[in-house]
Amino acid sequence: MIVSIRKVASAAMMAGALFAASCSKPSGEAPAPRTEFNIGWSIYAGWMPWPYAQQAGIVKKWADKYGLKINIVQVNDYVESVNQYTAGKLDGVTVANMDALTIPAAGGKDTSAIIVGDYSNGNDGVLLKGSDDLKAIKGRSINLVELSVSHYLLARALNSVGMSLTDVKTVNTADADIVGAFASPDVTAAVAWNPQLSAMKDLPGAHEVFSSADIPGEILDLLVVDTETLKANPNLGKALAGIWYETTALMQQQDAKGKEARAAMAKLAGATPEAFDGQLSTTYLYADPAKAVAATDDPALITTMTRVRDFSFSKGLFGAAKSADAVGMSFPGGKTLGDTQNVTLRFDDSFMKMAADGKL
Template sequence: MVCRGFIASLNQGRSWIVLPLLLLCLFSLTTCSRDGLNSTPITIGINSWAGYDPFILADKLDLFNKNNVQVEIRRFASTTEQAQAMRDGEIQGAGLTLDEVFSLVGAGFKGKVVLIVDYSMGGDMVIGQKEIKSIAELKGKTIGYEGSVVGGFLLDRALYKYNLKRSAVKLIDVQADKWHDSFVEKNVDALVCFNPVATELLNEHEGNLLFSSADIPFEIIDVLLFSESFYHDNKPAITKILRAWFETLSYIDTNLDKAAEIISAVKNTTPDNYKQGLNSLVAPDLTANRAVFDPTSDKNIYKYSQAIVDFMMSKNMLSKRIHTAGLFESEVLLEIQNPAVYSR
């Protein structure tokens, strides 16, 4: 390796080749970093939302390595911890909802959105105990929710639809890893949560679906965010990560039973619950992603994002308007060529 040769040359006193080798060594290290081949993996943070499961599967199928990029998928118990890790630079990328991204950017974080992971079409839910039949019945009741942006966003949309203010209900913080127990032990009258836990509560614990992201289509959008500096320095590596992502979507589409088996084992759920959760989200493929990032498309992300910004502004969830023109980047999507397609 060049760097090892450089050290050896120093030991042998060959100072006349120090500068050229030093420059070559530095170039080699820079190239490795940009290509994703350096010894330090690129860390991507995800939470337990079902839409991020392809990252888990890609890791288990070794698809990142097959695309010549080293990636570590770091799982967080809560979106709050995940967002903080992004702020602190502990991770280079994160799967977040678009409203969470806007919250980060509004607080000064500089980032680039490079992928639409999914649209939540029912996977984010407000679930009531069996005696609670509607949002209107929650007046004066206790609602548990994680103090994340997306939890607050869904809750506010639900209350707004039924003309309830937050002051009309009692809100308590329940972190994602406590959702199941909090509901089963009846510490809450209703819970704001998402799959796979939401499906388990409905199927196994007599929960009632009161409101979901299906009631607000295209308003809860999951994306992949990288810090701005990392994005500019590592576009080739990010392109490889996205290529592995789309290959994983192809694998799920053609080998669903095997994919469900692998993911459910990691997440301690059942293959059937995993499969059911897929019905409540839409994961756009490469062609659809490119179209969404195209400003001239009828269904572009710039259009969808403004509705989210408008609502967040109206609820004082943002102190100033987010300018999305420089936030979404399609360059790496356009660089992807011929991702592997799996057969049944």
């Protein structure tokens, strides 16, 4: 079974934010160039290229090209990996777009998203018992991991049929418990992600009435790097892009080499090859850098991040901030969202462009 991601708790977020503030560098102190870096990851189908690349020697190949040493570090708990990055213990980390905003960026850590790796294309879903009509959700209690992408997906689902979160009641349920909860006759609605979602869809009377495939490109999975570290060490960005695109190109192959690579990733994730391929089928992987650049440059990304930040602010995930504009974000082409004097999340397409242009 592939361990689930995006397990978000407000306490962990706030701890990360406070930790970032306490560990921030003095104003004006630029980091010195370095040669060794630590990049954190946690288990998720779209992030398995990173540990596989390390195992297969692809990390070393690209690191050697730029005279670097890159350590790909597994962190068993997803939120802990993001908190470690926020605290400065990691130079970069794999993270969902919502969590990049609400943990490091909201905590004041200047962060650059340099690889848009994939989006959930059915890995997250809303389930009902006894009806295949989303409108039947009105008035029900919904079991989900509160303040996570499941909560965001529910808000988007309700909005699609003219409802809001005030039309339902949410019941905070740990991802480890949600399959058992939904199996109970008393629970008639839930939101979950894979692999739990697949198990829940197989339960008698279950109907998937909305999924992340209905909002393509909104639940994004990224590789982010500390902005100041990246500025002082641009070759790190080049090496990471080279690693990612060589590895994802390999795993897309339908020959023996591609099958072998996917099977190795499945093993690293604790899954069977069949289960891993199932996860990939509901994950839109940006293996082509040109497509990743197009997605990052698309105005739709600003619309998505506006929705994400407005939801996050409404749920108190920006701490004491008085406005959703408190956390600034920048996008390719000089476009910004929120406070231009406090930009702490940057979508940087430059390294993806280098890959697309063959200039790494």
